[in-house]
Amino acid sequence: MNANTNAARRAWSVHKSVRGLVLPVEQDEDGNLVRCSIITDDDDEFEVHDDDQGRELCLYVDEEVVAKGIVRYDQDGPDRMRVDSFRTVEWEDDLDEDEYDTFGDDDD
Numbered sequence: 001m002n003a004n005t006n007a008a009r010r011a012w013s014v015h016k017s018v019r020g021l022v023l024p025v026e027q028d029e030d031g032n033l034v035r036c037s038i039i040t041d042d043d044d045e046f047e048v049h050d051d052d053q054g055r056e057l058c059l060y061v062d063e064e065v066v067a068k069g070i071v072r073y074d075q076d077g078p079d080r081m082r083v084d085s086f087r088t089v090e091w092e093d094d095l096d097e098d099e100y101d102t103f104g105d106d107d108d
Contacts, residue, residue: 011074018046018081019066019089022057033058038067038081046071046081053083064089 020040025047028034036058037047048054048067057067067086073079 010076011072013070013072015069016071016081017066017068018044018071019064020044020046021064022048022060022062024058024061033061036061037078038065045079047078049080049082051082053085057083057086060086060088 018038018040020038022036023039024033025035025037026033035047035050036054037045038057039045048057053069057065065086065088067081067083069081069083069085071079071081
């Protein structure tokens with residue numbers, strides 16, 4: 001078994017919706033936000049991938065969001081999320097729990 005096979009067994013990806021608070025992870029020497037993460041109510045943390053959509057999400061620090069994308073779980077490091085889309089939670093304040101469930105895991 002080679003190193004690539006071992007690495008493949010320690011990490012996997014899944015399409016998923018995540019609801020949580022956007023928090024800063026790293027700033028540059030000028031104090032500009034470089035990386036952010038999403039922390040869920042269950043204390044799961046997903047580092048946001050540094051691409052256009054991820055950088056846009058990082059503009060919403062200290063706000064609650066629902067983000068959809070590909071989550072990469074890695075036994076040897078932090079869980080990461082490549083965000084496809086996101087919304088702030090404010091727009092769904094009037095939704096009941098059954099309607100919110102439409103944002104559940106995309107395990108199809």
